[in-house]
Amino acid sequence: MSKNLTKRSEDYSKWYNELVVKADLAENSGVRGCMVIKPYGYAIWEKMQAELDRMFKETGHQNAYFPLFIPKSYFSKEASHVDGFAKECAVVTHYRLRTAADGKTIEVDPDAKLEEELIVRPTSETIIWDTYRGWIQSYRDLPLLINQWANVVRWEMRTRLFLRTAEFLWQEGHTAHATQQEAIAEAEQMMNVYADFAENFMAIPVIKGVKTANERFAGAIETYCIEALMQDGKALQAGTSHFLGQNFAKAFDVKFATKEGVQEYVWATSWGVSTRLMGALVMTHSDDNGLVLPPNLAPIQVVIVPIYKTDEQSEAISEEAKTLMAKLKKLNISVKYDDRDTHKPGFKFNEYELKGVPVRIALGPKDLENGTFEVARRDTLTKEVVANTAIVAYIQDLLEEIQTNLYDKAKSYRDSHITEVNSFDEFKEVLEGKGGFIAAHWDGTTETEEKIKELTKATIRCIALDRKEEPGKCMLTGSPSVGRVLFAKAY
Amino acid sequence: MSKNLTKRSEDYSKWYNELVVKADLAENSGVRGCMVIKPYGYAIWEKMQAELDRMFKETGHQNAYFPLFIPKSYFSKEASHVDGFAKECAVVTHYRLRTAADGKTIEVDPDAKLEEELIVRPTSETIIWDTYRGWIQSYRDLPLLINQWANVVRWEMRTRLFLRTAEFLWQEGHTAHATQQEAIAEAEQMMNVYADFAENFMAIPVIKGVKTANERFAGAIETYCIEALMQDGKALQAGTSHFLGQNFAKAFDVKFATKEGVQEYVWATSWGVSTRLMGALVMTHSDDNGLVLPPNLAPIQVVIVPIYKTDEQSEAISEEAKTLMAKLKKLNISVKYDDRDTHKPGFKFNEYELKGVPVRIALGPKDLENGTFEVARRDTLTKEVVANTAIVAYIQDLLEEIQTNLYDKAKSYRDSHITEVNSFDEFKEVLEGKGGFIAAHWDGTTETEEKIKELTKATIRCIALDRKEEPGKCMLTGSPSVGRVLFAKAY
Numbered sequence: 007m008s009k010n011l012t013k014r015s016e017d018y019s020k021w022y023n024e025l026v027v028k029a030d031l032a033e034n035s036g037v038r039g040c041m042v043i044k045p046y047g048y049a050i051w052e053k054m055q056a057e058l059d060r061m062f063k064e065t066g067h068q069n070a071y072f073p074l075f076i077p078k079s080y081f082s083k084e085a086s087h088v089d090g091f092a093k094e095c096a097v098v099t100h101y102r103l104r105t106a107a108d109g110k111t112i113e114v115d116p117d118a119k120l121e122e123e124l125i126v127r128p129t130s131e132t133i134i135w136d137t138y139r140g141w142i143q144s145y146r147d148l149p150l151l152i153n154q155w156a157n158v159v160r161w162e163m164r165t166r167l168f169l170r171t172a173e174f175l176w177q178e179g180h181t182a183h184a185t186q187q188e189a190i191a192e193a194e195q196m197m198n199v200y201a202d203f204a205e206n207f208m209a210i211p212v213i214k215g216v217k218t219a220n221e222r223f224a225g226a227i228e229t230y231c232i233e234a235l236m237q238d239g240k241a242l243q244a245g246t247s248h249f250l251g252q253n254f255a256k257a258f259d260v261k262f263a264t265k266e267g268v269q270e271y272v273w274a275t276s277w278g279v280s281t282r283l284m285g286a287l288v289m290t291h292s293d294d295n296g297l298v299l300p301p302n303l304a305p306i307q308v309v310i311v312p313i314y315k316t317d318e319q320s321e322a323i324s325e326e327a328k329t330l331m332a333k334l335k336k337l338n339i340s341v342k343y344d345d346r347d348t349h350k351p352g353f354k355f356n357e358y359e360l361k362g363v364p365v366r367i368a369l370g371p372k373d374l375e376n377g378t379f380e381v382a383r384r385d386t387l388t389k390e391v392v393a394n395t396a397i398v399a400y401i402q403d404l405l406e407e408i409q410t411n412l413y414d415k416a417k418s419y420r421d422s423h424i425t426e427v428n429s430f431d432e433f434k435e436v437l438e439g440k441g442g443f444i445a446a447h448w449d450g451t452t453e454t455e456e457k458i459k460e461l462t463k464a465t466i467r468c469i470a471l472d473r474k475e476e477p478g479k480c481m482l483t484g485s486p487s488v489g490r491v492l493f494a495k496a497y
Numbered sequence: 498m499s500k501n502l503t504k505r506s507e508d509y510s511k512w513y514n515e516l517v518v519k520a521d522l523a524e525n526s527g528v529r530g531c532m533v534i535k536p537y538g539y540a541i542w543e544k545m546q547a548e549l550d551r552m553f554k555e556t557g558h559q560n561a562y563f564p565l566f567i568p569k570s571y572f573s574k575e576a577s578h579v580d581g582f583a584k585e586c587a588v589v590t591h592y593r594l595r596t597a598a599d600g601k602t603i604e605v606d607p608d609a610k611l612e613e614e615l616i617v618r619p620t621s622e623t624i625i626w627d628t629y630r631g632w633i634q635s636y637r638d639l640p641l642l643i644n645q646w647a648n649v650v651r652w653e654m655r656t657r658l659f660l661r662t663a664e665f666l667w668q669e670g671h672t673a674h675a676t677q678q679e680a681i682a683e684a685e686q687m688m689n690v691y692a693d694f695a696e697n698f699m700a701i702p703v704i705k706g707v708k709t710a711n712e713r714f715a716g717a718i719e720t721y722c723i724e725a726l727m728q729d730g731k732a733l734q735a736g737t738s739h740f741l742g743q744n745f746a747k748a749f750d751v752k753f754a755t756k757e758g759v760q761e762y763v764w765a766t767s768w769g770v771s772t773r774l775m776g777a778l779v780m781t782h783s784d785d786n787g788l789v790l791p792p793n794l795a796p797i798q799v800v801i802v803p804i805y806k807t808d809e810q811s812e813a814i815s816e817e818a819k820t821l822m823a824k825l826k827k828l829n830i831s832v833k834y835d836d837r838d839t840h841k842p843g844f845k846f847n848e849y850e851l852k853g854v855p856v857r858i859a860l861g862p863k864d865l866e867n868g869t870f871e872v873a874r875r876d877t878l879t880k881e882v883v884a885n886t887a888i889v890a891y892i893q894d895l896l897e898e899i900q901t902n903l904y905d906k907a908k909s910y911r912d913s914h915i916t917e918v919n920s921f922d923e924f925k926e927v928l929e930g931k932g933g934f935i936a937a938h939w940d941g942t943t944e945t946e947e948k949i950k951e952l953t954k955a956t957i958r959c960i961a962l963d964r965k966e967e968p969g970k971c972m973l974t975g976s977p978s979v980g981r982v983l984f985a986k987a988y
Binding site for chain 2: 037
């Protein structure tokens with residue numbers, strides 16, 4: 007198969023769009039802004055889900071499911087939430103269609119108008135806190151640690167596969183606690199779970215931090231986030247975890263009796279990651295030859311391609327391949343033997359490169375003769391000839407090495423793209439040239455933050471949790487600052 | 498905890514509604530007809546999902562995800578589909594809200610009206626076949642074997658938790674094949690997968706059959722189904738698998754090039770089961786004391802309740818319990834140790850009975866002295882004292898025995914509730930008295946079928962696949978019949 011993929015250096019954005027479609031991850035649908043996640047892409051998402059779900063359960067959370075629809079009035083209950091969220095939404099106004107006068111087409115039945123419109127959930131705080139009122143009476147009911155896997159809809163005007171779609175898949179955790187400290191600890195814990203997942207499972211290094219007031223989630227007191235850096239020097243918010251204070255408890259009247267019998271409002275968190283992570287995965291590791299998948303996320307970790315001319319050769323190779331497959335499967339390595347006779351080896355090599363399969367083994371008559379396998383790794387595009395006595399341990403080690411190598415490579419790129427600047431001119435120069443995160447002093451006001459965004463399109467990605475206290479002067483206004491924050495252009 | 502559960506003999510319907518809520522499976526939400534699936538109920542659903550997903554993948558299917566919204570015009574493309582489906586739907590007409598003149602509430606922005614309304618999917622044939630047109634060009638692309646886990650919405654006027662809700666969760670398989678025979682074989686295979694799942698995993702005996710023309714899925718040539726019988730003598734359709742012929746391929750213009758290079762329309766199937774299975778689970782096995790769960794579906798298979806007076810006793814019991822837990826967990830048995838000191842043992846016993854935990858172990862100072870455990874089984878409500886040297890094997894066997902016993906019990910009830918009748922009077926008598934499936938001759942016309950429904954509320958549940966050819970006369974019209982069909986009142 008010929009890849010015909012635009013080079014990253016030519017047009018990064020075009021490269022991304024093409025790659026997502028050509029590698030069979032997703033495609034646009036007939037419904038504006040909504041994507042179809044194709045089987046290969048969905049298999050990767052399932053691996054993310056399984057690992058996250060395991061991590062959530064290990065930290066004491068349970069799954070549940072809440073309604074897709076939220077009555078319009080619910081959004082007005084938490085004042086700052088409605089401002090931030092309820093505007094660009096899909097609104098259900100009717101509940102019936104009827105056959106039109108032409109007898110062929112269908113139309114909305116005007117008699118079936120809802121008394122109160124329903125919003126397709128853009129996030130579920132309101133409906134969930136309306137439910138929690140019935141679940142929480144006493145301190146014995148706390149903490150309540152719930153997660154939901156669901157689809158959500160935000161009516162985006164400009165959409166891009168995985169990165170920004172009208173409908174997307176995600177998980178949203180919603181927890182209730184007896185004390186402020188416990189809720190803050192939960193929000194921090196989930197940020198750490200996300201960072202652990204991104205780094206150790208997806209091989210994506212992230213910076214942990216908090217958002218500025220301006221970039222906070224609508225209704226949150228504090229938004230924790232993990233920020234990743236893509237290969238084009240733009241940042242991507244990979245996950246957020248919010249400390250919501252008592253805002254939703256007050257809006258939905260959720261109180262509990264303390265041990266001492268006092269009625270108090272409950273403390274809340276919410277946290278989520280979405281199919282956006284698929285976009286981060288593609289843009290962190292992939293190259294001009296196609297997708298590059300960390301072994302942890304690869305639906306096929308090893309592919310074996312036979313090379314033969316005669317039926318006799320094919321049979322002998324197939325036998326050897328099947329012996330190896332059995333050994334690898336025992337080690338929980340997912341392996342595919344591609345013996346399609348409708349395609350040539352060269353076509354298959356290209357296809358698996360495009361689809362990011364970490365390890366490709368070619369097996370021909372010469373290999374059989376010599377007792378060897380030709381092993382190619384996707385991350386470095388290098389090949390090695392390995393003896394069949396050593397192959398199983400070699401593959402096992404190689405998968406670990408690829409996982410580590412991808413992380414190291416991404417981290418080295420990221421680390422070399424955090425630049426300290428001390429003036430606004432320097433800031434603009436780095437932003438337009440090298441890109442990446444820019445560590446600069448800022449006076450702490452929303453006005454300055456917005457002014458910088460207006461002038462440069464850069465936003466404050468986060469105030470890193472590990473930043474050093476370092477007095478300085480705001481690069482734009484010269485006003486005092488207590489430490490640098492990280493700016494970047496972002497997805 | 499006191500259960501306060503209505504008895505089945507008093508009011509079966511009330512018993513069901515109360516049980517679903519009291520056992521923490523689900524509850525109604527603030528959104529008309531939409532339920533909240535609570536963590537305990539969702540954990541059971543997750544077990545169903547995991548097993549079904551495994552079975553689908555073992556039979557060669559892959560998961561994917563298609564849009565929640567379907568443009569209105571798509572429904573008009575397959576003529577019989579629109580008649581059967583597109584009427585009672587949630588319709589999205591607008592994509593934005595705005596703050597109302599009062600500055601507090603929000604309202605639909607009249608300027609944000611969609612050009613074409615979007616329907617929240619009631620089932621996904623149309624959007625999926627619109628997508629398949631781009632995926633299928635040649636015989637090499639077939640068969641296409643895809644499944645989707647998703648939420649769907651059908652605007653039901655009368656809703657009941659799990660059994661009939663406006664929004665529900667399900668899986669829908671959509672496959673494309675080169676030949677009619679292959680598609681029919683797929684539809685039959687998936688009916689068999691469902692039957693296997695219902696019987697061997699859920700312990701629910703089912704009858705495999707095909708629907709009459711009148712009861713077929715809108716757009717199907719043949720609808721295969723599995724029908725179960727609830728304890729009140731009413732039937733419940735537990736899963737359907739449809740052979741769709743070339744109807745959707747023609748409606749959405751999906752053709753493929755055969756090996757010989759001829760363009761032909763593709764053959765299709767679709768098949769699904771939903772959270773309705775949760776209702777079937779409750780109504781098949783549970784009793785007046787609460788839920789009864791087959792061990793395969795129980796989030797907690799074994800619960801250990803300590804009984805003690807002094808701290809010393811508590812410590813010794815806890816040690817013994819933890820030793821047992823470790824052994825059971827090694828065998829993949831899920832076990833919970835309930836050492837809450839806020840509740841008494843009697844309260845806990847009641848709670849786990851209500852929640853259907855298959856095996857309960859009580860452990861007190863006397864047991865410790867004697868080296869025994871008191872083991873209670875939920876299905877028979879009997880107790881046994883077991884020596885600690887034998888306990889692990891005993892529990893392992895017991896869980897299997899409970900699984901088998903529940904199936905046998907349900908099957909014996911079902912088998913004794915299939916009644917052959919030869920006149921319409923006899924039919925009405927059995928229907929109003931004993932209930933269950935009634936095997937009767939029918940003349941094969943939709944008119945007669947509808948007349949019987951009108952007169953008795955009974956419908957033809959299916960024409961069983963294993964029915965014997967037996968000429969007879971229709972119980973209503975006296976016209977000739979080739980074999981008996983199964984009638985019942987149904988959920």
